[in-house]
Amino acid sequence: MSSLHDALKEQVSENSFLQFGLGNGLFNLSQLARFLRSGLQARADRTISDSALIMALSRLGRDLQGKRRELERIELRNIQVSSNLAILTYEMSRSFRPLIAEIARELQNRGKFISFSQGLQEITLFIERDEVREVEQRLSVRPLTAHYTVAVIGARLDAAAIQTPGFFFTVFQQLYIQKINVLEISSTSSELLVYVNERDLRLAFDTLYNRFVRGAQLKA
Numbered sequence: 001m002s003s004l005h006d007a008l009k010e011q012v013s014e015n016s017f018l019q020f021g022l023g024n025g026l027f028n029l030s031q032l033a034r035f036l037r038s039g040l041q042a043r044a045d046r047t048i049s050d051s052a053l054i055m056a057l058s059r060l061g062r063d064l065q066g067k068r069r070e071l072e073r074i075e076l077r078n079i080q081v082s083s084n085l086a087i088l089t090y091e092m093s094r095s096f097r098p099l100i101a102e103i104a105r106e107l108q109n110r111g112k113f114i115s116f117s118q119g120l121q122e123i124t125l126f127i128e129r130d131e132v133r134e135v136e137q138r139l140s141v142r143p144l145t146a147h148y149t150v151a152v153i154g155a156r157l158d159a160a161a162i163q164t165p166g167f168f169f170t171v172f173q174q175l176y177i178q179k180i181n182v183l184e185i186s187s188t189s190s191e192l193l194v195y196v197n198e199r200d201l202r203l204a205f206d207t208l209y210n211r212f213v214r215g216a217q218l219k220a
Contacts, residue, residue, distance in 0.1 A: 007044040008056050011036070017166055022057065023064035029057045074170060076155035076192070076212040081205055083151040083198050085113070086132045087184055088143040089124045096123070096139075103138055107131060117186055124184060126152075126195070147183055151201040153194045153208060162189065174211050180204050 012018045021027045033053040041048050090096065100116065100123060107114040107127065115126040122144065127135055129148060136143070161167045171192070175182060180203060184195040196204050 004040070004044055004046075004048055004052060004056050005059075007040050008036075008053070008060060011040060011043065012060060015166065017169070019064060022061040025061065025065065027057075027061075029054050029061075033057060074161055074164065074167060074212055075158040076171075076208060077158070079153060079155045079205065079209055079213060081151060081153050081201060082113070083201060084129045085150040085152060085195070086127055086129045087124060087145075087147040087150050087195060088127070088132070088135065089122055089145045090139065090141065090143050092118065092121055092123045099139065100125070103135060115186070117184070126150075126184070126186075147197070149198045150183060150195055151198045153196070153201070153205055155192050155208070155212075157187075157190050157192055159190075171208070171212070174207050175204055178203055178207050180207070 033050050037048055037050065037053055104114050112131055113128050117124045132148065172182060180196055180200045182194055182196060186193045
């Protein structure tokens with residue numbers, strides 16, 4: 001069993017977002033206490049009251065104030081954008097899979113963009129907008145959801161990004177602050193693709209570029 005102070009200090013030391021928020025007085029401590037309490041009780045192996053946790057957060061916040069606290073440096077490289085895309089999501093079936101593969105092969109042979117993401121029961125297609133009519137006719141079933149004015153922002157990830165806890169939160173937080181809705185995401189070990197409505201493309205690009213390209217260069 002550890003003390004509340006030790007458990008809280010350990011959790012905050014592992015989370016740059018908590019350090020940043022507490023050090024700059026950005027949090028409502030009552031709400032933060034309710035959010036953290038169950039996790040801290042597991043760490044400390046004891047029952048913790050909201051009032052005790054609020055006091056501990058307040059003390060820790062004072063300790064962090066006056067020190068420059070920033071989220072860990074994260075860099076995105078080679079940001080590129082593409083528009084005139086569409087996203088179609090269908091219910092997946094065993095007979096559906098070969099047809100999707102056939103359509104993908106044909107579009108790729110014609111030099112057209114196509115990508116897809118498969119879940120447990122659904123499959124999502126990312127295609128060029130001028131191919132939508134043909135694809136929908138070939139599949140001959142109504143998509144579960146469809147977006148026809150889509151753009152994508154692609155970027156290479158910093159080598160350490162995936163190993164950084166909260167990395168994706170940090171990226172998407174910047175977009176949510178701007179009230180930009182993320183339609184879909186996909187990633188590999190070194191790339192991130194963020195799909196947004198075309199009307200949000202310019203703001204989304206500028207937001208990510210200023211925070212994770214220009215911002216990283218200024219801190220270097």
